[in-house]
Amino acid sequence: MKNINPTSTTAWQELLDHYKTAKSLNLKEAFQNNKNRAEELTLTDGDFHVDLSKNLITKETQGKLVDLANECRLSDAIDSYFGGEKINATENRAVLHTALRTNNTDSPVAGNISAAIASKEKMFAFVDAVNNGTITAANGQKFNTVVNIGIGGSDLGPVMIYEAMQAYKNDLTLHFVSNVEGDHVEEVLKKINPETTLFVIVSKSFGTQETLTNSTTIRNWFKEKVNPEAVAQHFIAVSSNIQRAVDFGIQEENIFPMFDWVGGRFSLWSTVGMSVALSIGSKNFQGFLDGAQEMDTHFKNSSFDKNIPVQLALLTIWYNNFYKAQSEAVIPYTQYLHRLPAYLQQAIMESNGKSVDRNGDRVTYETGNVVWGEPGTNSQHAFFQLIHQGTKLIPAQFIAFAKAKYNQPDHHNKLMANFFAQTEALMNGKTKEEALKDHKDSGKTVSEIEHLVPFQVFEGNKPTTTILIDELTPQSLGKLVAMYEHKIFTEGVIWNIYSYDQWGVQLGKVLADAILTDIESSKSDGHDSSTNALLKRFYSRNK
Numbered sequence: 001m002k003n004i005n006p007t008s009t010t011a012w013q014e015l016l017d018h019y020k021t022a023k024s025l026n027l028k029e030a031f032q033n034n035k036n037r038a039e040e041l042t043l044t045d046g047d048f049h050v051d052l053s054k055n056l057i058t059k060e061t062q063g064k065l066v067d068l069a070n071e072c073r074l075s076d077a078i079d080s081y082f083g084g085e086k087i088n089a090t091e092n093r094a095v096l097h098t099a100l101r102t103n104n105t106d107s108p109v110a111g112n113i114s115a116a117i118a119s120k121e122k123m124f125a126f127v128d129a130v131n132n133g134t135i136t137a138a139n140g141q142k143f144n145t146v147v148n149i150g151i152g153g154s155d156l157g158p159v160m161i162y163e164a165m166q167a168y169k170n171d172l173t174l175h176f177v178s179n180v181e182g183d184h185v186e187e188v189l190k191k192i193n194p195e196t197t198l199f200v201i202v203s204k205s206f207g208t209q210e211t212l213t214n215s216t217t218i219r220n221w222f223k224e225k226v227n228p229e230a231v232a233q234h235f236i237a238v239s240s241n242i243q244r245a246v247d248f249g250i251q252e253e254n255i256f257p258m259f260d261w262v263g264g265r266f267s268l269w270s271t272v273g274m275s276v277a278l279s280i281g282s283k284n285f286q287g288f289l290d291g292a293q294e295m296d297t298h299f300k301n302s303s304f305d306k307n308i309p310v311q312l313a314l315l316t317i318w319y320n321n322f323y324k325a326q327s328e329a330v331i332p333y334t335q336y337l338h339r340l341p342a343y344l345q346q347a348i349m350e351s352n353g354k355s356v357d358r359n360g361d362r363v364t365y366e367t368g369n370v371v372w373g374e375p376g377t378n379s380q381h382a383f384f385q386l387i388h389q390g391t392k393l394i395p396a397q398f399i400a401f402a403k404a405k406y407n408q409p410d411h412h413n414k415l416m417a418n419f420f421a422q423t424e425a426l427m428n429g430k431t432k433e434e435a436l437k438d439h440k441d442s443g444k445t446v447s448e449i450e451h452l453v454p455f456q457v458f459e460g461n462k463p464t465t466t467i468l469i470d471e472l473t474p475q476s477l478g479k480l481v482a483m484y485e486h487k488i489f490t491e492g493v494i495w496n497i498y499s500y501d502q503w504g505v506q507l508g509k510v511l512a513d514a515i516l517t518d519i520e521s522s523k524s525d526g527h528d529s530s531t532n533a534l535l536k537r538f539y540s541r542n543k
């Protein structure tokens with residue numbers, strides 16, 4: 001991929017100029033002045049309807065942002081991405097999670113795709129055998145519980161999908177142990193019957209402190225509760241480090257390989273999805289992969305002005321680098337997606353939280369957007385106040401599904417009414433005149449009304465993107481997640497950063513190991529005075 005500093009492009013300079021006038025865009029007026037605005041700024045792809053029209057852009061802004069993508073050679077970068085070039089340059093690896101969801105071996109990465117298909121088939125054979133009772137617990141009973149032991153990409157993706165796919169799950173109950181906190185593991189062990197539980201250790205490296213600590217604790221507990229011989233039937237592993245998994249005591253046939261060309265936070269399509277596949281079955285898991293493939297095709301083949309991930313990425317760049325917005329919100333209007341923001345936090349912030357460009361130089365512009373969110377309508381009763389009336393600009397993506405899973409029209413209509421009302425209200429705000437009108441016949445005095453009205457005026461003009469999808473299914477979920485993956489990729493290309501390493505996280509791991517050695521010998525004098533004092537306090541109170 002070419003290393004192009006985005007700020008040195010003509011398009012960037014033109015966007016800076018354009019911003020000077022564009023920043024006074026009033027959305028309400030823009031809609032009044034152009035009856036076709038919604039149509040002109042809406043993108044569709046099958047079951048996805050993505051309305052960008054309530055954003056602080058015009059067709060001209062969109063054109064200039066597309067120029068930026070072209071100058072940053074996004075097309076070439078997409079070819080390198082799908083073509084298996086080692087775009088994770090600092091780790092000398094290709095980035096081929098897209099190869100996990102295609103059956104088309106007529107591709108420059110046919111070898112990777114064939115390996116992915118073989119690994120998927122092994123996973124599906126296991127899943128089917130557990131689900132139909134061919135593979136059983138050591139006592140011959142059917143497994144009724146699965147515990148996924150993993151962290152980061154080996155946890156957040158599977159949890160998010162499991163929660164999202166509740167309407168598709170079979171009678172297996174899943175639990176997730178991720179945090180190294182002993183209380184987390186204890187709380188899960190309290191709930192399960194080891195005799196009928198399958199433990200899935202998920203660790204690409206099989207070297208992550210949290211996962212190995214939890215796995216060891218659970219294995220010891222299991223040996224005591226059941227018997228040591230039964231470990232072979234109750235513990236399986238997903239890893240790219242087969243030897244370490246074998247050394248841990250997993251039978252080689254029960255190790256499901258991962259590939260080094262799939263990054264942890266993009267691995268939910270691989271054998272990392274084992275627990276989820278067990279719970280929703282291989283057919284639904286295949287639907288999830290098929291949906292992602294649909295988005296891959298859309299991303300590869302659509303022109304940038306009609307390309308959903310590209311347009312979403314360009315909006316992030318517009319707000320982040322020109323409006324200087326500090327964060328963006330993702331608000332799914334369904335409880336099923338309550339873990340989507342947490343999942344996206346890793347995918348987005350671990351990928352694009354970088355301050356060094358591809359030449360190894362400190363960037364001179366903002367990268368990596370902060371992302372956060374919670375489901376609507378709950379979030380309306382929590383942080384929406386700040387989006388409506390705070391001082392910060394928080395562009396928000398609103399996601400909803402036209403069709404609900406259960407026939408509860410009263411609930412669904414109310415949910416959707418809120419979904420539509422919020423983006424409209426964020427855009428329109430409330431003028432002084434409208435606020436005054438609300439007090440008509442209220443019985444309040446003029447001075448009481450005048451005192452209240454300034455607090456009840458909303459500036460409006462708050463940007464939102466509406467993503468309306470037909471229905472939450474394995475297919476549409478896969479498509480949605482892939483949409484964000486390609487958005488992340490596009491942002492990384494334009495910011496000229498490496499999106500697929502995570503050296504900052506590695507540093508945290510090393511530092512924690514060093515302090516652990518101190519804690520194990522109750523040492524508290526090797527650090528700064530704050531850390532030394534905190535360690536002392538910890539020793540004195542942890543009794």
Ligand SMILES: O=P(O)(O)OC[C@H]1O[C@](O)(CO)[C@@H](O)[C@@H]1O
Pocket residue numbers: 151152153154202203204205206207208211264265350502505
């Ligand atoms: O699957 P592993 O190797 O245990 O790693 C877990 C997670 O740790 C990280 O390396 C850093 O948090 C993630 O990228 C990864 O998903």
